[in-house]
Amino acid sequence: MKDLTLRVLERAKAVPGSALPAKAFADLGNRAAVDQALSRLAKAGKIRRIARGVYDLPENHPTLGPLSPDPDTVARAIADQSGYRLQPTPARAANALGLSSQVPAQIVYLTDGGSRKIKVGNQIIQFKHAGPRALLGAGTPEGVALQAIRAFGPDHLTDNVIRQLRQNLPSDAKSGLKKLARHAPQWMASAIEAVTA
DSSP states (O other): OHHHHHHHHHHHHHSTTOEEEGGGGGGGSOHHHHHHHHHHHHHTTSSEEEETTEEEOOOEETTTEEOOOOHHHHHHHHHHHHTOOEEEOHHHHHHHTTSOOOOOSSEEEEESSOOEEEEETTEEEEEEEOOGGGGTTTTSHHHHHHHHHHHHHHHHOOHHHHHHHHHHSOHHHHHHHHHHGGGSOHHHHHHHHHHHO
């Protein structure tokens, strides 16, 4: 059992600063044994339990002590653990792609799972259930680009935004975006055509 605990700890150390779902350790042993090893390590303070089935190796700041994990990493790990798709909100996507300087005050993600809130350190991550149209391309760069386009709406999508997306999106994301166009509303399909032209 000690050997398994050490292997779990080594796996966590291999990806510092990342939140890991319990299933990231599934290949190391049976589920009960892995869960027990994770529990032991969390009780010993070697790893931190962020949410049910999600752990990280806390980074320590010399003055501030243990730092809060990155909310994006935590959200992805929680979605991965639960088997849900995850998509940033339109405002968050626009900010992430540098199209908007406004940083959303709340950390909100759209998901095909249930709506819930999870407290991580001093932050609250909110998961909102969304329909299939809002989750087009979930978990991909083209999905983020689609959400960024949605953030501006048909009345505020400028040539400058289109130009920035055209210049900054990698070619594979543009190809993926083109494939999503047929599922998007007409105004978004026209914007996608302009971005991928």
